Amino acid sequence: MTSYKLGPEYALARDSQDPLRHFRERFYVDADRIYLDGNSLGLASKDAEAAVLKALADWKRQGIDGWTGGERPWFYMAEELGAMQADLMGAKPSELVVTGTTTVNLHALVSTFYRPSGRRTKILADELNFPSDIYALQSQVRLKGCEGGGNPDLILARSQDGRTLSEDDLIAAMTDEVALVVLPGVLYRSGQLLDMERLTREAHARSILIGFDCCHSAGAVPHHLHDWDVDFAFWCTYKYLNAGPGAVATLFVNERHFGALPGLAGWFGCDKQKQFDMELTFYQAPGAGAWQISSPNIFSAAPLYGSLAIHREAGMEAIRAKSLDQTGYLMFLIDEILTPYGFTVGNPREAERRGGHVALEHPDAVRICKALKAEGVIPDFRAPNVVRLAPVALYNTYSELWQTVQILKRIVTEGLHEQFSGERGTVA
Ligand SMILES: *Cc1c(COP(=O)(O)O)cnc(C)c1O
Numbered sequence: 071m072t073s074y075k076l077g078p079e080y081a082l083a084r085d086s087q088d089p090l091r092h093f094r095e096r097f098y099v100d101a102d103r104i105y106l107d108g109n110s111l112g113l114a115s116k117d118a119e120a121a122v123l124k125a126l127a128d129w130k131r132q133g134i135d136g137w138t139g140g141e142r143p144w145f146y147m148a149e150e151l152g153a154m155q156a157d158l159m160g161a162k163p164s165e166l167v168v169t170g171t172t173t174v175n176l177h178a179l180v181s182t183f184y185r186p187s188g189r190r191t192k193i194l195a196d197e198l199n200f201p202s203d204i205y206a207l208q209s210q211v212r213l214k215g216c217e218g219g220g221n222p223d224l225i226l227a228r229s230q231d232g233r234t235l236s237e238d239d240l241i242a243a244m245t246d247e248v249a250l251v252v253l254p255g256v257l258y259r260s261g262q263l264l265d266m267e268r269l270t271r272e273a274h275a276r277s278i279l280i281g282f283d284c285c286h287s288a289g290a291v292p293h294h295l296h297d298w299d300v301d302f303a304f305w306c307t308y309k310y311l312n313a314g315p316g317a318v319a320t321l322f323v324n325e326r327h328f329g330a331l332p333g334l335a336g337w338f339g340c341d342k343q344k345q346f347d348m349e350l351t352f353y354q355a356p357g358a359g360a361w362q363i364s365s366p367n368i369f370s371a372a373p374l375y376g377s378l379a380i381h382r383e384a385g386m387e388a389i390r391a392k393s394l395d396q397t398g399y400l401m402f403l404i405d406e407i408l409t410p411y412g413f414t415v416g417n418p419r420e421a422e423r424r425g426g427h428v429a430l431e432h433p434d435a436v437r438i439c440k441a442l443k444a445e446g447v448i449p450d451f452r453a454p455n456v457v458r459l460a461p462v463a464l465y466n467t468y469s470e471l472w473q474t475v476q477i478l479k480r481i482v483t484e485g486l487h488e489q490f491s492g493e494r495g496t497v498a
Contacts, residue, residue, distance in 0.1 A: 074402040081472035084399075090384055090392050090463055097312075097465045103446040104470045108462035109286060109427045110450050112312030117376030122314075125372035136368075142375065145342070148366045149359050152320060154378045158386050159284070159303075160294035161322050164357035168307070168320050168371050169338070170364075172285055173202045175304035175321040176252070178361050180210045181333025183250055183279050183302060186223070190249040194278075196235050197226040200258050203283055207252060233260040233416050233429070240264075241272045251280040255287030255303075256425030259452045261417040263291060263425045267298040274299065285309060288320070290393060290426030292386045295322050302327070310426060310462065311377055318371040323358040336363030384464060392463035394421050399468060400428050400461060403475040411482040416456060427460035434487060436494050438478070441487035445477045451494060 074080070085091060097113045099105065105113060128140040137145045152166030159166065170178065184193060195207055204226070211223045227243045229235055234257070244251065251273050256263050266282055273280040281302040287293065289310030295303055303322040307313035323330075332339055335352050339360045344353040354360040381389070401415050408430075416429035432438055432455060439451040449457050461471055481487050 074399050076403075076406060078469065078472055081468040084468040088392065088468070090388060091467070093380060093384055093464045094467070096380055099465055103448060104466075104474055105448045106459045106461060106466065106470075106474065107448045107450050108312070108465070109290075109309055109458060109460035111308055111315060112289075112310060112377070112462065113465055114314065115312055115376055115380055117380055118312060118314065118373035119376065121372045121375035122369055124375075125368050129368075142372075144366065144368050147368065147371055148318075148338070148362060149357075151318075151371055151374045151378065152358065154374070154382065155288075155320060158293070158378070158381060159288065159320075159322060160292065160298075161296045162325060164328075164359075165296060165322050165325055166320060167358045167362060168318050168374060169362040169366060170319055170321070171316070172283070172304060172306040172319045173206050174363075175319050175361070176203060176206045176283065177210065178332065178334045178363065179281055179302045179304060179321060179323070180207065180250065180252065181213075182330055182361070183281065183327070183333075184210055184214065186214055186249050189247055190278075192223045192225050192245075192248045192250075194225045194227060194240070194243055194248045194251045196229070196240070196253060198229050198233075198235060198257050198259065199252075199254050199283070200285070203252065203254070233257075234262045234418060235264065237265050237268060240269060244273055244276050244278055246276070248276070248278050251278055253280070253282055255282045255284040255293070256290065258286050259416075259456055259458075260429045261286070261425045261427045261458075263287065263418075263423055265422075266300060267294070270298050270300050286425055286427075289381060290390070292390055296324065299326075300324060307374055307377075311374070311381070312464070313373040313377050314370065316370060317373060318367050321358060321361055323361060325357070328357055328360070329354075332361050334363055338362035338364055338366065380464060389463045393426050393461070394424075396461035396463065396466065396468065396471060397424065397426070397428050400459060400471050400475070403471065404428070404430060407475050407479055408482075411479065413478070426462070427458050430457040430459055431455050432457065434492075436492050437487035437490045438481060440490040441481045442474075442477065444490075445481065445486070447474050447477055453494060 097115045128136040148168045151168040153163035156163045279301045284305035288305040307317045341353045416431040435455045
């Protein structure tokens, strides 16, 4: 545990000793503002930009031949970009593919791995998950014809404190009626990191399959999806993986399940040798690639060549070490400086139970968020009372965190937030 100190000099000293400090130059960081929203949309990097321009140049020069010609043939891009995440996610290269979007991948995987039969007809999820995941699961349950008044086949585990989930409660809910468990790796609001290894072990001990939504954990915390024996996982690439708005997502299928017939099949899930035979029999790809549906969105996948190169250079362990240290520092500053003004830390404090952001709670969070933006700090707001602050190891500095806390203090002591309305924006 680092013993942090107050004051701008300490923050500057930490910046000068930061082994990852040079990565900041690779990103488009606006000198006039402090960007702490990398958990919603990571910043653009020069590497990602160059990778998109390269894909565009291939299209200009090669037209259709870009699929198989050029330096990065588009036909193999999805598998190649999946394989580039093997270390990051602790998976075998063949278990990963870049495809679709988070919610579409959730549908593709659940339509494969949710096989209600006999007494086992239920999906277990949780009431704190991102609504899109819940909507998808509700519709999957409906499609399998197991409803019967109000989705009794989707169980949402309750939170005791409205912020976090107890692994013990989740395990207790894994009854012999549960066929499948789908949970987040890190909770989007409170930033709680779940013990994915333990939950997987306990699910499997009860003959239940389990999948994780890693949107808020991919690129923020190390994973060992293969060794943990997770059945499947999926995540977006526009948060901590910095691949740009709406970038193509990633999915993981444990190699134990290779050969299982995809629930939502399409021609890009074909064995590549067979795809252009145009036969009406689906010969599926041997690995996770079988869960692709359509032609990959090349210009929204290409940025990953750049952003993943940065991640691989920095290394997941170093990113996590700095992230924990920065969130620890931010919590220290909140405790020391902001507690008297009604702020509290809503995320778990233990390193092994928290992800990449700090969930700062305040009854006036909506207006405080607006005031922060006006003062040049970009956070985000999650209803009803959370200001999410994500120091991203690749581009945020300790000095920015010091300044942010000073600005927060000024907002509440001078009442700068009082001129704003308490209505939240459309994109909060
Ligand atoms: C960001 C996020 C999503 C977003 O879904 P899209 O399909 O990419 O729009 C879904 N689930 C979780 C848990 C998220 O954090």
